[in-house]
Amino acid sequence: MFPWWIYVAFKQMFPSRRGVSFFAAVSILGVALGVLGLFGTQSVMNGFHAKIGQKLRDTTGDVIVKRGGRPISEWKGVLEKLSAYPEVVAAEPCAKGPVMMTFNRVPVFPILRSYDTIRDESVLPMEKGFIRLGKLEDLDDDSVILGQRLAYAMRANVGDTVEVYSPAMLDNVGKDEIPMAARLKVVALLRTDFSSVDSNVALVSLRRMQELYSLGDSIHEICLRLKDPSMDESFAIRISGEVSPLSVSTWLDANESFLSVIKMEKTMMSIIILLIIIVASFSICISLYTSVLRKTRETGLMCAMGARPWHIICIYCLQGLLIGIVGSLAGLALTGLVMHFREPLVEIMVGRERLAEFYYFSSLPVKYEFADAWRACAFATGLCTLAGFIPALRAAAMRASEAMRNE
Amino acid sequence: MNSRKPDNLNSASLSKNQDCGETTQGCLSHAGAESQPEYAASKGENFAPMEDSLLGTPVLEANEITKSFPSPDGGKVEVLRGASIKIHKAQSVSLMGESGAGKTTFMNAVSALERIDGGSIFWDGERIDKLFSGAQAARRARFMGFVFQSYCLVPELDALENVMLSARIAGLYRPFKTRRAAKDLLEKVGLKDRLKYLPSKLSGGEKQRVAIARALINSPGLLLADEPTGNLDETTGEEIMDMFLRLCSDEGASLLLITHNPDFARRTDKALRMSKGIILPA
Numbered sequence: 001m002f003p004w005w006i007y008v009a010f011k012q013m014f015p016s017r018r019g020v021s022f023f024a025a026v027s028i029l030g031v032a033l034g035v036l037g038l039f040g041t042q043s044v045m046n047g048f049h050a051k052i053g054q055k056l057r058d059t060t061g062d063v064i065v066k067r068g069g070r071p072i073s074e075w076k077g078v079l080e081k082l083s084a085y086p087e088v089v090a091a092e093p094c095a096k097g098p099v100m101m102t103f104n105r106v107p108v109f110p111i112l113r114s115y116d117t118i119r120d121e122s123v124l125p126m127e128k129g130f131i132r133l134g135k136l137e138d139l140d141d142d143s144v145i146l147g148q149r150l151a152y153a154m155r156a157n158v159g160d161t162v163e164v165y166s167p168a169m170l171d172n173v174g175k176d177e178i179p180m181a182a183r184l185k186v187v188a189l190l191r192t193d194f195s196s197v198d199s200n201v202a203l204v205s206l207r208r209m210q211e212l213y214s215l216g217d218s219i220h221e222i223c224l225r226l227k228d229p230s231m232d233e234s235f236a237i238r239i240s241g242e243v244s245p246l247s248v249s250t251w252l253d254a255n256e257s258f259l260s261v262i263k264m265e266k267t268m269m270s271i272i273i274l275l276i277i278i279v280a281s282f283s284i285c286i287s288l289y290t291s292v293l294r295k296t297r298e299t300g301l302m303c304a305m306g307a308r309p310w311h312i313i314c315i316y317c318l319q320g321l322l323i324g325i326v327g328s329l330a331g332l333a334l335t336g337l338v339m340h341f342r343e344p345l346v347e348i349m350v351g352r353e354r355l356a357e358f359y360y361f362s363s364l365p366v367k368y369e370f371a372d373a374w375r376a377c378a379f380a381t382g383l384c385t386l387a388g389f390i391p392a393l394r395a396a397a398m399r400a401s402e403a404m405r406n407e
Numbered sequence: 408m409n410s411r412k413p414d415n416l417n418s419a420s421l422s423k424n425q426d427c428g429e430t431t432q433g434c435l436s437h438a439g440a441e442s443q444p445e446y447a448a449s450k451g452e453n454f455a456p457m458e459d460s461l462l463g464t465p466v467l468e469a470n471e472i473t474k475s476f477p478s479p480d481g482g483k484v485e486v487l488r489g490a491s492i493k494i495h496k497a498q499s500v501s502l503m504g505e506s507g508a509g510k511t512t513f514m515n516a517v518s519a520l521e522r523i524d525g526g527s528i529f530w531d532g533e534r535i536d537k538l539f540s541g542a543q544a545a546r547r548a549r550f551m552g553f554v555f556q557s558y559c560l561v562p563e564l565d566a567l568e569n570v571m572l573s574a575r576i577a578g579l580y581r582p583f584k585t586r587r588a589a590k591d592l593l594e595k596v597g598l599k600d601r602l603k604y605l606p607s608k609l610s611g612g613e614k615q616r617v618a619i620a621r622a623l624i625n626s627p628g629l630l631l632a633d634e635p636t637g638n639l640d641e642t643t644g645e646e647i648m649d650m651f652l653r654l655c656s657d658e659g660a661s662l663l664l665i666t667h668n669p670d671f672a673r674r675t676d677k678a679l680r681m682s683k684g685i686i687l688p689a
Contacts, residue, residue: 004575008561015563017605301559304520305576306548308541401515 005311008302009318012291023291024319027284028327031384034277035331035376040338041273042372045266047365052262055194057251059201061092061123061223062232063239064254065246071218078243079222087235090225092116092123095209097220100165101202102181103154110150110202112164114209114219115139123225133158134188141208144184148191149199160186164204166212182212193363277380284323285387288316292395299395300403309396316395320388324381331380332373339366464532466628466661467494469517472526473684474509486512488684489526492663494629499655499662501672504681510665513681514631517663518551519543531628548577552622552630552660554651556637558614560606560621566593566613567602570621577625585624592620595657596650612643619651629661636668648674 013024020028065078072078075093083091096113115122117139124130132148139145144164146156156162163181173179184204192198210216226235232250240248252259292299299312338345342364474487486509494500504510515521517528519535528536530550535543552573560569570589574580593602596616606614615635622630635651636644648671655662664675672678680687 004572004580007575008572011561011563011568015605016565016568017603018563021563297555297557297559298561301553301555302576303544304518304547304551304553305573306544307576308544399521401512401520 003314005307005314006318009315009322012315013319013322023287024323027280027287027323027384028330030280030283031277031323031327031380032330032334034273034280035328035380036334036338037273037276038270038379039332039373039376040335041269042266042376043335043339043366043368044364045262045269046367046369046372049259049262049266050367051365052194053251053259055192055197056255056258057225057229058123058125058192059194059197060251060254061090062226062229062251063224063236064221064249064251065224065239065243066221066249067246069220071215071220072222072246073216073218075219075222078246081242082222082224082239085235085239087226087228087231088224089227090121090123092119092121092223092225093206093219093221094123094223095206095213095215095218095220097167097209097213099167099202099212101154101162102165103156103160103162106154108150108154110147110200112166112202112204112209112212114206115145115203117141117205117207123223125225130190130192132189132191134186136188138187139203139205141205141211142184143187143204145188145190145203146186147198147201148189149195150202151186151189153199156186158186158188162186164212168212168214172214182208184208274379277383280327280380281383281387284320284384285390288319288388288391289394292316292391295395296398296403299398300400303398303400303403312396312398313389313392316392317385317388320384320386320392321381323388324384325377327384328377328380332377342366463496465493465495465529466498466531467492467517467663468527468529469493469513470527472513472516472528473524474512474516474521475524486684487516487523490516490681490684490686491526492517492679492686494661494663496628496661497656497659498677499652499664499675500677500679501664501666501675502679502681502686503666503669503672508681509684510681511633513686514633514663514665518553518631519547548573549579549625550628552625552627554615554618554622554630554632554635556634558606558611558618558638560614560617562606565603565605566598566609566617566620569606569617570624573621573624579625589620589624592623593617595654596620611639612647615639615647616650619647619654623654623658623660626658627660629663630655631663633665634667635664636666636671644668644671 012021014020065082066072079091079093082088093116094114096111098109099112101108101110101112115124115136131145134145136145144162146154146162151157154162161183163183165179165181169179190198190201190203204212206219210218224235226232232252236248236250302312303309346364469490469492471489471491472487473485473489475483475485478484490509490513492500492513502510502513512521516523519528519538519540523536526536527534530546533546535546538546561572564572567586567589570592571580571585574585574589579585590599590602593599593616596619598613598616598620601609601613601617604613606617609617615638619635622632632651636647639647648668652662652674662675664671666672678688
C-alpha cells in the first residue's frame with residue numbers, strides 16, 4: 001500500500017468526483033506545450049540534419065578522395081584499387097565546378113558536375129528516381145541534365161539548348177577573342193528534393209566536363225558510395241594510407257561547416273524553447289505556493305493528525321513531479337500527434353513552396369531521437385519538482401498550532 | 408452517556424475531589440487565594456491519591472505547564488503560567504475561559520503541537536514532552552483525535568475519504584476494515600447518505616459531523632475539541648454536542664472540550680475554567 005502523502009498529493013491534483021483540478025489541468029497543459037515545443041523542434045531539426053545528411057551523401061558520396069582541389073591525373077589505378085573493396089558499392093571519377101549558363105538571355109551560375117557515361121557508375125543513387133522528364137541514358141557529350149528548379153529559374157525545358165561558359169574558357173581565350181559557349185541540349189531534369197542541388201546543379205558527361213575545365217584526362221575527385229554508410233569514417237582512415245598522397249575525407253568533413261550550422265541552430269532553438277518550460281515551472285511554483293497558503297489549516301490539521309514536515313514537503317514536491325511526468329508524457333503524445341499531421345499544418349501555415357525555397361525540402365522532415373525525448377522530459381519533470389519544492393518548504397515550515405489558528 | 412452512567416457518576420464524584428488535587432491552584436483561587444505567590448506556595452500539595460489510584464493511570468496528565476511567546480516589543484508574553492490537568496479514561500472535561508486566557512495554547516501544548524517551556528506532559532503514563540517531534544507525531548496520530556471549530560476537512564476528498572484520511576496518516580489504514588469503520592461512524596453521525604459528498608456540498612453541521620467521525624476513526628484514547636460548535640447555530644450546536652458526547656462515551660474516549668457555552672460545559676464530567684494561563688475549577 002502506498003504512503004498516505006502520495007494519496008493526498010494525488011487527490012489534491014485529481015480530486016474525487018472532479019477528475020482533475022483546474023490548477024493541475026492548466027499546469028499539465030503548460031508543461032505539455034513546453035515539451036511539445038522543445039521535443040518537436042528538436043525532432044524537426046534532427047529531421048533536417050538527417051535528411052540533409054542523406055541528400056549530401058546522395059550527391060557527394062560517403063567518402064571523397066581528392067588532391068586539395070587540384071586535378072588528379074593518375075586516378076584510374078586508384079579507382080580500380082578502391083572499387084575492389086567489398087565495402088564499396090560505387091566508385092565514381094568526378095569533376096565539377098562553377099559555370100555560367102544562359103538560356104533566353106537568362107544567366108545562371110550553377111555547379112556543373114560530371115557523370116561517367118562510359119562506366120555508367122555513379123555515387124548518385126539514380127535508382128531513387130532522381131531523373132524526371134527524360135532518360136539518363138540520353139546523356140552524352142552534347143547534352144546536359146538540369147536541376148529541376150534550375151531549369152525553372154531559366155524557364156528551360158527538356159529539348160531546349162542551353163549555352164555554357166566555363167572559367168577555363170576565359171583562360172584559353174586570346175586577345176580580341178570571345179569565348180565560344182558550349183551548346184548543350186537539355187535531355188532530362190534532376191529532382192532530388194534537395195533544394196540546393198535542384199536549383200544549383202547540372203549534370204554533363206565526364207568527358208564534356210574535362211573539356212570545359214581543360215582537365216585533359218584528369219578529374220577533380222573520386223567519390224565512393226559504401227554499403228554501410230555508417231562505416232564512412234573508419235573506411236576513410238583505412239584507405240588513407242593506400243591512396244597517399246591523395247587526401248581522404250568523408251561527406252561529414254566536406255560539409256562540416258554546413259552541418260555545424262544546423263547543429264548550432266538546433267542548440268540555440270532548444271535553449272530558447274527551454275524558456276517556455278521554465279516559465280511553466282514558475283507558474284506551477286506560484287500556483288502551488290498559493291495553494292499552500294490556501295491550505296494552511298489543512299496542513300495544520302495533517303500535522304495535528306501525525307504528519308511530519310517531510311510528509312508535507314513530499315505532498316507538494318510530488319504534485320510538481322506528477323505535473324512534470326504527466327505533462328511530459330502528454331507533451332510527447334502531443335508531439336507525435338502534431339508531427340503526424342505536420343504536412344497539412346505546414347501547408348496552411350507556411351506553404352510547401354516556401355518551405356522548399358528556404359529549407360531545401362518540399363516536406364518537413366522529422367526524426368525522433370530517444371535522447372532528445374528523455375532530455376526534454378527529464379528537464380521538464382526536474383523543473384516542475386523543483387517548482388513544487390519551494391512551496392513545499394513553506395508548507396513544512398508551518399507550525400501546526402499556528403496553522404490551525406490561521407484566519 | 409447513559410450507557411456508562413455508573414462510571415460517570417463515579418468519575419464525576421471523584422472529579423470533585425480531583426479538581427482540588429490536580430489543579431491545586433484552582434482550589435486556592437476558589438478559596439479566594441487569587442494571587443500567584445499563594446498558588447506557588449501551595450502547588451506542591453496533591454489531592455486524594457487514593458481515588459487517583461482507583462482510576463488508574465490518567466490518559467492525559469499535564470503538570471505545571473508554562474509557555475510564553477515573544478512579543479512584538481522584544482519581550483515575552485506568558486500565556487501558560489503553570490496550568491495542570493488530569494483526564495482519566497472515558498472522562499469528559501470541559502475548559503472554559505475568556506478569549507486570550509490560553510485555552511487553545513494549552514490544548515496545543517498538551518497535544519504536543521506546541522513545545523512547552525516548563526512542566527511535564529504524560530499520555531497514558533508516558534512522558535511525551537521530552538520526545539522528538541517525530542515520536543510525538545507518531546504517538547499523537549494513534550492516541551489523539553481532533554475536532555476544530557473550522558472543521559478543517561480536505562476539500563478534495565469526499566466525506567468518507569476525509570474520515571479515512573486520519574487512519575491513513577496514523578498508519579492504521581486497512582482497505583476494507585477502515586472503510587467499513589468509517590461508514591459505520593458516518594452512519595452514527597447521521598451522514599449515511601452523504602458518504603460521497605465533497606465538503607463543499609455539506610452544511611456546517613454536516614461538516615462538523617464528518618470531522619467528529621474523522622476524530623474517532625482511530626479509536627483514540629483522547630479527543631481534543633476546540634469550540635466544535637463555535638461556527639454552528641444553537642440548535643445544530645446542541646445536536647452536534649449531544650452526538651459528540653454520546654459517541655465519546657460509546658467509543659470509550661476521554662474528552663477535553665474547549666467551549667464558551669456553559670450548558671455544554673455542564674454536560675461534561677468535569678468543568679474547568681482557564682484564566683490568565685492557569686486552570687481553575689469552573
